[in-house]
Amino acid sequence: MSPTKARCGLLVIAVMATLSGSVASAQNLDQGKPAPKLFAESCASCHRSPRGLSKGRFHLTLYLFLQKHYSSGSSSSWALTSYLESIDSGKRVAAKPAATGASRSSLRPPAPVPAR
Known part of the structure; x- marks a missing residue:
């Protein structure tokens, strides 16, 4: 083997070792x-x-479905799962009445609708 081929081979091995040694995070x-x-x-x-x-x-x-298909980590899967369940559980804050003191009875029409 010639010295040029040996140097080229060592260079290739060194480059491969350098590239494989760095781990991408x-x-x-x-x-x-x-x-x-x-x-x-x-x-x-x-x-x-x-x-x-x-x-x-x-x-x-x-959680497992969201982790596999939609999110990139377990913490985001749990957060998304909890969010979706909170929306569907019905635990929402009730709407406050208007500041004018309006109640549900004031949402009715002012007069009865005439029959046809």
């Missing part, structure tokens, strides 16, 4: 984002609203 792009924003960025293209997406599903199976 993955970055979680969803980390720290609130659940409504996660929904808007990953789910809203197919689903208009988060309502009804968790109905009839177990917490764990919904």
